[in-house]
Amino acid sequence: MSATVLRDLHHGRKPGDPLVLPGPWDAASARVFADAGFPALATPSAGVAASLGYEDAQTPADEMFAAITRIVRAVDIPVTADVEAGYGLAAQELVARLMEAGAVGCNLEDTDHATGALRDPQEQADWLAQVRAEAGDALVINARIDTSLRGVPDEDETIRRGRLYAEAGADCVYPITAPPAQLAHLATAIGLPVNAVVLPDGPAPRELGALGAARVTFGPGLQWRAMAAVREMAEGLRAETTDRTDRT
Template identity: 30%
Template sequence: MSSASDFKRLHEGSGPLVIPNPWDIGSARILASLGFRALATSSAGMAFAYGLGDGKVAPDQVLTHCRQIVGATGLPVSADLENGFADSPEGVAETIHTFAGTGLAGGSIEDSTGRPETPIYDFDHAVERVAAAAEMAGKVAGGFVLTARAENFLNGRPDLDDTIRRLQAFEAAGADVLFAPGLPDLDAIRTVCAEVTKPVSVMMGIPGRTFSVDELAAAGVKRISTGPALARAAYTALIAAAEEINDSGTFDFAVKALGSSKIVERFGG
């Protein structure tokens, strides 16, 4: 299952589509071997693999990363395209055109500017950007599932009413999936799901804002991603193991580690 139409259908099941976020080819293949039906890139997870912070990876490197994740498995892949690597609607549309050429089944565009002094695009401009992305997505041969993200809650603007207003406008502008990362609780998630008709995606793994698949399903969620949480967990284990070596001179971490052959089995090798 690799087409955008197949990916879109995965959002129409009775329960949420859990779509984890690998950060390299190996993690993508492991997740595929565990039975997940689709994958998504993570801008932060990818940045960690380059030794950088989120948002610090050049667009051409992001493009290479997307090609690698798409080519790693036969699963549909949705890309974290950040703010479309452009302020203008025309630039965002060009990003959709360019990245769709990697074989992606979809991707997300957020209304975050990346500028601390003005972190969120003005409402009208944000809607124009999504509309341009949706128009270009509709021209992609084979289709492209566009996710529109309202980033208020990740940028110090915990305004649920404005978030819903933006998601509703993004839906009207042609987005296929709606996403407001960082919603504080199940009541907020439930409210968002009730106020739109397109599938709602949420990101789990944010400390203090993590709920079970069953809880999210009951709230009306149709897609669950993990953002950088899996990459964070992997790097946390690496740091703990290295600190054990430095601090105590022991290697007990290796006792619980999988053998190399077991890991290679998960790669499909």
């Protein structure tokens, strides 16, 4: 699958009809979502990390790219990969590893994981421009803006960063956890499709689309829901086996 297919899916969306990208955490879940008829998938770094036994942002790069490769290999639809802040890789190596894994898109966030603070926006934009130059049109770049996530609820700063990232060649911006009421204004002010995340107590995908999101993802939310179902099953099995043991 090419990046062109994924890129085209972001445009011409009607209000209330966003591009909904489920987040598979392994090959099996990827097949389930593909078989359900979704046109593309977006891996969540936190969900993949949990499936591999790591905390979010603690997965070694080699293991993350190996997991992405397995997910891509399992389906015949486009896959975009959350590669966090790029694992400290130079743009050339990052793009090469994404290409090798078969991903046609990526999330790149502007949090500096060494400090936990927001990265300087111009430095982030310069790095995104390097990634774009290396990838050409072969990657859909979703530039995550972490202002709201990092306690900087300044819409003007979110817009400033988004415009810099757009100028650097981003295809989409992802102001994660931004208030849903801001989505339409952010999309207009930045001039790119906006990605919104579904949160447990927040609007549903179609509602986010009506509020201005062209693309909707779930972060690790679907993996959490799946594990909650597994936990309930495990507790039921444990109760059943304990009850039988007590009767013998």
